[in-house]
Amino acid sequence: MNDYVLISLLVLLVIRNFIKDKETWREIKKLHTNQRIGVSINFVFTVLAITTLIYYGGNWMAGQFSNIFLQSLVFLIIVFLVLISIGTLSDKMMNKITNGMLPRK
Known part of the structure; x- marks a missing residue:
């Protein structure tokens, strides 16, 4: 139960920070609908790929060593x-x- 609460708070924090960043918000409003959909899909797949690779790949590789430091x-x-x-x-x-429209930070 606590995990779901923490995950929900993390998602809300990310959304809040995203909305508060006025420069990025203005640039996103300039994008076409297809570009917005592409950006959203890219973001979702990036988060899924990173989560999957770190959780499964990282734990599998780390499990190959018996020493906790390694x-x-x-x-x-x-x-x-x-x-x-x-x-x-x-x-x-x-x-x-986005043809380079989104700011790089």
């Missing part, structure tokens, strides 16, 4: 690599979908 180190390396690689790919896709 498990933690491998898990952190996997998190870092997944975030960098999927983030770069998502950024390239986002720029292609």
Whole structure:
């Protein structure tokens, strides 16, 4: 039960921060409907890919080691690599979908 509450709060926090960012909000309003749909789909698939790769891939790789220090180190390396690689790919896709209209931060 507590997990669902925390996940809901996290989602609400992300939505709140997204709405409060006026510059990005103005740029999104300039996008066509197809571009908005593409951005939304790209965001959902990015979150799903990162979550899946970190949870399943990270836990599987970390589980191969018996030492807790090595498990933690491998898990952190996997998190870092997944975030960098999927983030770069998502950024390239986002720029292609929006023709570079969304601001890069």
